[in-house]
């Protein structure tokens with residue numbers, strides 16, 4: 357079994373105005389952290405496990421491995437460095453748009469040994485390029501954007517590969533220490549008030565923000581209440597015990613149709629045992645821990661739970677206001693806790709722990725409104741579709757975000773324990789199909805604040 361090193365969560369991030377040497381150091385650290393994670397997730401399995409497709413929802417891990425290097429070659433060696441393709445013959449194999457995941461095991465992919473050699477060769481050349489990089493001249497290199505994008509891409513695949521590990525059958529291959537518990541977690545209020553009014557949503561200043569997070573703009577949300585913490589397994593079990601899965605009243609028409617078709621009865625990876633529930637995670641089966649945030653529920657389950665609880669999911673704008681707005685200064689922070697880079701003290705990120713922390717953890721990472729764990733632990737479903745912000749401009753390619761805009765996808769915010777800190781910000785936007793359950797997603801609920809009714813004496 358491989359133990360996670362737990363170093364990546366403390367890495368500094370890029371900041372507007374960083375000098376070239378600082379930026380070079382940040383980039384090198386981010387690329388290295390991503391690579392440590394990739395190695396850890398692939399070196400712990402034998403070749404059979406790397407080439408096997410563990411679920412039709414996922415690629416074989418050996419595909420992720422070579423795809424990471426192929427994207428790094430495309431964006432850094434070719435687009436930034438102007439080099440000739442190293443292996444033009446393999447480009448189509450690793451183009452995510454050309455081959456859906458289910459089809460990838462049938463392709464003539466590089467073997468694990470060939471993939472590792474390619475990955476190492478590309479990285480060696482990238483580090484040479486980085487050594488002399490000027491970070492000026494074109495928008496792609498300004499503030500080291502292309503390097504940051506590539507580091508984020510590898511960390512995002514680190515999360516995808518961890519989801520593949522979760523779907524894999526067989527003996528456990530990974531282990532990590534559990535996160536700590538905050539002593540005041542049990543005495544927290546159930547919900548916090550987020551004041552209504554305008555706030556700045558999105559960013560124009562974060563150097564490595566992706567196109568869909570841009571530009572900064574004013575959004576207005578009325579006052580609302582938000583759960584202080586993500587919904588726990590214990591709370592979710594109450595929904596199951598109250599026959600929530602069998603009561604159509606709590607489900608949207610699309611949600612109910614999916615619940616029927618897919619036979620949903622409980623979160624993915626849960627199994628009924630006597631009067632209780634067991635849960636399997638990374639090959640280990642144990643009783644469902646009541647204090648952990650619920651995980652591996654789809655958007656429709658989150659929506660049904662919220663309705664059963666007399667509440668609703670927050671909109672994406674509400675989520676971001678709760679996470680970033682500081683009423684004391686009127687400005688939006690980079691993270692719930694302020695502008696400081698993430699650290700192990702502030703949030704559960706970077707696969708340091710292979711599980712979310714109990715609800716109410718990370719008091720130092722709380723937002724000004726008092727909500728905890730908005731960043732880290734579990735992705736949180738919101739009620740919003742994936743739409744562009746006013747003034748959106750596709751960059752550096754349409755396929756990053758623009759082709760996904762519409763009502764087919766629901767927004768997830770906040771980042772999970774599986775996300776590298778380089779790919780996590782208060783403005784970061786994630787999206788997925790409302791039926792998805794293998795991702796590391798949970799949710800929290802909201803409700804409108806009661807409107808102030810003027811007493812007209814009528």
Ligand SMILES: [Fe+2]
Pocket residue numbers: 423427452509513
């Ligand atoms: Fe990718």
